[in-house]
Amino acid sequence: MTPSLTIGGAVVPGAAELPVEDPATGEPFAQSPACSPEQLDAAVSAAAAAAADWCRLPADERRAALRACGEALGAHLEEVASLLSREQGKPLAAARAEVRLAADWFEHTAGLRLVPEEPTTKDGAHITVERVPHGVVAAIAPSNFPIILSVCKFAPALLAGNTVVVKPSPETPLSTLRMGELLNDCLPRGVLNVISGDHALGRALTAHPSVDMISFTGSVETGRAIARRAADRLLPVVLELGGNDAAIVLPGAEVTAIAPALFHAALANSGQFCAAVKRIYVQREQAEELVGALAALAAAAVVRPGNDAEAEFGPLVSRAQLERVEALVEDAVAHGAQVVTGGARLPGPGHFYAPTVVTGLPEGCDLEVEEQFGPVIPVIAYDDPDEAVRRANATRYGLGASLWGPPELAEEFAPLLDSGTVWINTHGDLRPDVPFGGVRSSGLGVEYGYWGLVEYTRIKVRNSARR
Numbered sequence: 001m002t003p004s005l006t007i008g009g010a011v012v013p014g015a016a017e018l019p020v021e022d023p024a025t026g027e028p029f030a031q032s033p034a035c036s037p038e039q040l041d042a043a044v045s046a047a048a049a050a051a052a053d054w055c056r057l058p059a060d061e062r063r064a065a066l067r068a069c070g071e072a073l074g075a076h077l078e079e080v081a082s083l084l085s086r087e088q089g090k091p092l093a094a095a096r097a098e099v100r101l102a103a104d105w106f107e108h109t110a111g112l113r114l115v116p117e118e119p120t121t122k123d124g125a126h127i128t129v130e131r132v133p134h135g136v137v138a139a140i141a142p143s144n145f146p147i148i149l150s151v152c153k154f155a156p157a158l159l160a161g162n163t164v165v166v167k168p169s170p171e172t173p174l175s176t177l178r179m180g181e182l183l184n185d186c187l188p189r190g191v192l193n194v195i196s197g198d199h200a201l202g203r204a205l206t207a208h209p210s211v212d213m214i215s216f217t218g219s220v221e222t223g224r225a226i227a228r229r230a231a232d233r234l235l236p237v238v239l240e241l242g243g244n245d246a247a248i249v250l251p252g253a254e255v256t257a258i259a260p261a262l263f264h265a266a267l268a269n270s271g272q273f274c275a276a277v278k279r280i281y282v283q284r285e286q287a288e289e290l291v292g293a294l295a296a297l298a299a300a301a302v303v304r305p306g307n308d309a310e311a312e313f314g315p316l317v318s319r320a321q322l323e324r325v326e327a328l329v330e331d332a333v334a335h336g337a338q339v340v341t342g343g344a345r346l347p348g349p350g351h352f353y354a355p356t357v358v359t360g361l362p363e364g365c366d367l368e369v370e371e372q373f374g375p376v377i378p379v380i381a382y383d384d385p386d387e388a389v390r391r392a393n394a395t396r397y398g399l400g401a402s403l404w405g406p407p408e409l410a411e412e413f414a415p416l417l418d419s420g421t422v423w424i425n426t427h428g429d430l431r432p433d434v435p436f437g438g439v440r441s442s443g444l445g446v447e448y449g450y451w452g453l454v455e456y457t458r459i460k461v462r463n464s465a466r467r
Helices: 037-056 059-075 077-088 092-110 146-159 174-186 199-207 220-233 255-271 284-300 319-334 385-393 407-416 449-455
Strands: 005-007 010-012 016-022 027-034 126-133 136-140 163-167 192-194 213-217 237-240 245-249 277-283 338-341 356-359 376-382 400-404 421-424 457-464
Touching: 005 037, 005 174, 016 077, 027 077, 027 174, 037 126, 037 136, 037 163, 037 192, 037 199, 059 077, 059 092, 059 146, 059 174, 077 092, 077 146, 077 174, 092 146, 136 146, 136 199, 146 163, 146 174, 146 213, 146 449, 163 199, 174 192, 199 220, 213 220, 220 237, 245 255, 245 385, 255 277, 255 284, 255 376, 255 400, 277 284, 277 385, 284 338, 284 356, 284 376, 319 338, 319 356, 319 376, 376 385, 385 407, 400 407, 407 421, 449 457
Parallel strands: 136 163, 136 213, 163 192, 213 237, 245 277, 245 400, 277 376, 356 376, 400 421
Antiparallel strands: 005 010, 005 192, 016 027, 126 457, 338 356
């Protein structure tokens, strides 16, 4: 049964239908509801109508509602994970892990608190600084992790007292729509609305006059367009726009020991992860050893449809993404790079690309400086760590980076990397109690933890005069 839209507490069909593709076959396997302009207006209006009562609800009651949401999602883990695996392509085990993490995220979020502050003043006036909700939040999630990246937006938004309209990617709408149906009984009518449609719906949602804040995860180009629309009304935004994370293997690192961790940090979700390692810099004396270890791991990786119990990695989410990865590798080779293993789409149906290791990239080629979002590991030799840092920073992105090797040396170089997060001897370790965000074209604002919760609020001051 196809999931439906959730608008104002009612589960309703769309005005039309859009095909949803199975990335493992390249063919549609289901239809998703397409929200009409009238239904969009109804969803935003329902959120606006529910906002006053929801924000006045005691915070502990909102916490209880979030915990109920987590329990409802967890109780249907297998159902939602099956939908997620089918529409996104990731192995079923990875889909289960994502849904389980999302269910747990409600509990993590419910434990956060916004405490009013009372700054002291010289004249004895009583000042209270509190955090209050923006109102209606438009939350738009991407296709790579649609469930958890929806929850980590709307859970803190709801805790802060906002109401929300969630829109998933048109490539992966079904699991999020089903989640909306499951959570409908956990929340008052209109507090959480879940709609789906094409990219035109996203543009209409972010331009809607009753939306008070926008939280978006996706491409740089779309994020910039949203920022321009938001600027017209001076709306607050949180934009997580991806990354081109570098890993620098420092002198003294035990290359063979760290190769598996680097490989899995690069190939997580078939490379479709904003904080995946997307390029590795290693000193020239150790490059051959590292390339050999990574190539062996890539050649042995099991790439199959998500419902295959032996699958370690699945297909790319769409034909467009497959073609982008293919074009970036071909361009690098045309400019002198060498493919050590992989370097081609796999035979048969679906959007499968072989895990790939590439060396000899000329400085500044697209595979080095642009986000590829696929199962490709460029390995770039350097002669001096300062050169590696310079090349790591020479990109428009600044989400994350990592340093591998002796901790003392890593701590020395960490301040030189221009990114929102610098990991040492690990990569992509995202936690619900640690802020995550980037600089430059990687976005604005942060998500996760107390700092992410604060993004869904504004400051309100109460000033009581001295008597």
